Amino acid sequence: MNNPHRSYDALIRCRDAAGSDSQLGRDLGITQSTIWRIINEYKRLPAEYVLLAERLYGVSRHDLRIDIYPIDLDVVAPMDCDSPQSSEPNGAAHRLSEGIE
8 A cells, every 4th residue: 555656756746846956945945955865865755844845846745645644544524514413312402592592
């Protein structure tokens, strides 16, 4: 499931979108030498830069760091705030509305 090259490939897509290591560093607020180390030694973007890189370059956070942003999370549908729900037979929302005049 966790492809070790996925994060590196995504990092290279960010660099290519930025145009250079230097520009990528400027955009993320870090030095070119640090970007060089990230690309050539660490091979994945540190977590604190992932969301900014996603916003700037359109490279998915899931691709940049699948270890912290997995794709296969179960998404829970939001509750409908207009229709009160309760597990009690005479729902708490119903009891609250009885006291309002």
